[in-house]
Amino acid sequence: MLGEKAYYVTTPIYYVNDAPHIGHAYTTTAGDVLTRWHRQRGEKVWYLTGVDEHGTKVQRAAEAGGVTPQAWVDRLVEESWLPVLETVDAANDDFIRTTDDRHVARVQKFWEKVRDNGFVYSAPYEGPYCVGCEEFKLPGDLVDGTGEYEGQQVCPVHSRPVEQLREDNWFFQLSAFADRLIEHYEAHPEAVRPQSAYNEVMAFLKQGLVDISMSRSSVDWGIPLPWDDTQVVYVWFDALLNYATATGYGSEAGTDDAARYATTWPANVHLVGKDILRFHAVYWPAMLLAAGEPLPSQVFAHGWLLVGGEKMSKSKLTGIAPEDIIDHFGSDAFRYYFMRAISFGQDGSFSWEDMSARYTSELANGLGNLASRSTAMVGKYRDGALPEPGPLTAAEDAVVERLASATTNADAAMDELDFSTAIGEIRSVVELVNQYVTEVEPWVLAKDDANAQRLDTVLYTMCEVLRAVAVLYNAVMPKAMASLWSQLGAGEALGDLAAQRIADAGRWGQLPPGSTITKGDALFPRLPDEPTEA
RNA sequence: GGCGGGGUAGCUCAGCCUGGCAGAGCAAGCGGCUCAUAAUCGCUGUGUCGCGGGUUCAAGUCCCGCCCCCGCUACCA
Numbered sequence: 078m079l080g081e082k083a084y085y086v087t088t089p090i091y092y093v094n095d096a097p098h099i100g101h102a103y104t105t106t107a108g109d110v111l112t113r114w115h116r117q118r119g120e121k122v123w124y125l126t127g128v129d130e131h132g133t134k135v136q137r138a139a140e141a142g143g144v145t146p147q148a149w150v151d152r153l154v155e156e157s158w159l160p161v162l163e164t165v166d167a168a169n170d171d172f173i174r175t176t177d178d179r180h181v182a183r184v185q186k187f188w189e190k191v192r193d194n195g196f197v198y199s200a201p202y203e204g205p206y207c208v209g210c211e212e213f214k215l216p217g218d219l220v221d222g223t224g225e226y227e228g229q230q231v232c233p234v235h236s237r238p239v240e241q242l243r244e245d246n247w248f249f250q251l252s253a254f255a256d257r258l259i260e261h262y263e264a265h266p267e268a269v270r271p272q273s274a275y276n277e278v279m280a281f282l283k284q285g286l287v288d289i290s291m292s293r294s295s296v297d298w299g300i301p302l303p304w305d306d307t308q309v310v311y312v313w314f315d316a317l318l319n320y321a322t323a324t325g326y327g328s329e330a331g332t333d334d335a336a337r338y339a340t341t342w343p344a345n346v347h348l349v350g351k352d353i354l355r356f357h358a359v360y361w362p363a364m365l366l367a368a369g370e371p372l373p374s375q376v377f378a379h380g381w382l383l384v385g386g387e388k389m390s391k392s393k394l395t396g397i398a399p400e401d402i403i404d405h406f407g408s409d410a411f412r413y414y415f416m417r418a419i420s421f422g423q424d425g426s427f428s429w430e431d432m433s434a435r436y437t438s439e440l441a442n443g444l445g446n447l448a449s450r451s452t453a454m455v456g457k458y459r460d461g462a463l464p465e466p467g468p469l470t471a472a473e474d475a476v477v478e479r480l481a482s483a484t485t486n487a488d489a490a491m492d493e494l495d496f497s498t499a500i501g502e503i504r505s506v507v508e509l510v511n512q513y514v515t516e517v518e519p520w521v522l523a524k525d526d527a528n529a530q531r532l533d534t535v536l537y538t539m540c541e542v543l544r545a546v547a548v549l550y551n552a553v554m555p556k557a558m559a560s561l562w563s564q565l566g567a568g569e570a571l572g573d574l575a576a577q578r579i580a581d582a583g584r585w586g587q588l589p590p591g592s593t594i595t596k597g598d599a600l601f602p603r604l605p606d607e608p609t610e611a
Numbered sequence: 612g613g614c615g616g617g618g619u620a621g622c623u624c625a626g627c628c629u630g631g632c633a634g635a636g637c638a639a640g641c642g643g644c645u646c647a648u649a650a651u652c653g654c655u656g657u658g659u660c661g662c663g664g665g666u667u668c669a670a671g672u673c674c675c676g677c678c679c680c681c682g683c684u685a686c687c688a
Binding site for chain 1: 613614615616617622623624625635636637638643644645646647648649650651652653681682683684685
């Protein structure tokens with residue numbers, strides 16, 4: 078049976094040798110929110126993340142640690158990279174490692190194919206090589222060193238001296254694809270987003286492309302070329318392929334893996350940081366064209382997280398580990414904050430103070446308190462049983478309408494990966510209900526039995542909106558919304574929260590009267606200030 | 612040097628495409644309320660919209676020039 082094409086989202090595969098910081102977690106979170114949302118649209122979804130394990134840096138770090146490269150990366154994956162997925166609460170469908178057998182075999186198959194197609198040739202290469210970048214530099218790329226490297230030419234990225242290397246390399250005929258890529262991107266302007274990233278890619282392409290070395294003889298820790306075992310595949314041309322190899326590229330027809338590939342590739346969205354845009358929007362599609370594979374629908378380059386106005390840096394010690402934040406605020410707040418406070422695609426500033434302020438105001442005081450007052454009142458006035466509502470008045474109609482439009486708007490924003498706007502729409506519903514409650518004063522209605530039906534209507538409205546909010550926020554804050562779902566007693570009649578559809582979220586009257594409403598632990602407890610040094 | 616993004620309230624930002632009384636959230640102040648997590652609701656904004664010109668009845672928005680920050684890219688050496 079031919080399966081439906083999955084909505085396929087990838088993160089970059091993270092370089093194992095780096096310590097995971099909130100920049101990695103940010104990308105992973107964005108992909109997770111996006112894919113959870115699409116699942117709740119009822120779509121088939123596939124979400125892939127993983128790690129990049131080859132290259133000189135890993136080889137040398139392993140040697141320095143006195144272990145084999147494989148042992149070195151096994152430990153990093155086990156101790157650092159898999160745990161961070163738990164930390165941010167990512168629900169990825171697969172985790173690819175470039176040392177996986179499936180990856181290694183398929184990378185070799187891929188390059189064999191590209192070579193058969195005539196896009197790989199042998200030539201000597203000599204030049205300055207930066208181990209940090211894992212790439213050859215042009216002499217013009219180098220800058221004068223400072224400090225301990227005064228008087229030497231150094232890599233502009235790593236500010237360290239380069240090594241002069243000469244190799245007989247295999248080259249990928251990148252130059253053959255510039256025109257086809259330009260045509261492709263002119264026909265599909267949405268394929269590189271945001272617009273600024275698209276412009277950069279087009280400008281780069283229009284300068285023309287030069288062929289690029291796709292192998293290394295000076296590196297051992299990599300995937301051997303199938304036709305020349307003295308060389309390994311250049312790490313980028315190994316790593317990029319993970320998006321295809323993970324879902325089964327090159328599998329025998331008729332196998333499960335082949336079926337998976339047929340129903341996932343091409344990717345709908347490759348999420349990338351803007352530093353690796355060119356690899357994803359130029360080299361990667363050129364490789365795919367060379368192998369005769371379809372191109373991904375979109376590469377989305379998000380911005381940097383700025384700390385103290387500067388780009389977070391692995392090497393400059395401004396990297397912040399996700400646990401530092403999540404141990405205090407929890408994974409839901411982490412996910413909410415970065416998706417809400419920063420416009421995806423633009424740089425955004427992070428500060429502990431800003432995160433604290435938003436947590437307190439938007440989550441604890443806003444949503445958390447609304448849940449608290451709603452469940453408390455049903456408990457106090459109706460013994461915890463959701464009452465049957467009476468006729469809706471204009472006040473309820475306004476809430477129902479805002480809920481419907483917010484749902485529509487949030488869904489449209491998610492199509493654009495505009496997480497901030499989507500969350501803002503949902504938040505506006507919470508604000509309106511807090512306002513509504515103040516205006517209709519259920520605690521006053523409760524003082525006179527003559528108002529019993531009116532009070533029923535108000536209590537029902539509060540809980541029914543929370544039911545919808547739980548559905549809409551589930552992609553962003555799955556743990557807290559599961560708790561809310563449970564406090565509303567919604568599971569009994571409506572089933573699992575994750576199974577609730579976005580399109581239906583705004584349909585009024587789903588939570589059945591009689592549902593058991595329980596005031597549970599605070600969704601977002603107020604937190605003490607500054608638990609750790611910021 | 613070229614291209615792109617940014618420069619708007621104390622802070623974070625929206626508005627600019629398609630000109631029409633300068634906005635939101637946070638923070639701060641005052642008031643209301645008491646169901647709730649010291650919470651919630653309302654009211655309170657004289658800002659050189661980076662600078663200087665221009666077009667227009669009208670410019671944050673369009674045009675020209677310039678400054679600063681960030682990114683991509685080139686060249687000179």
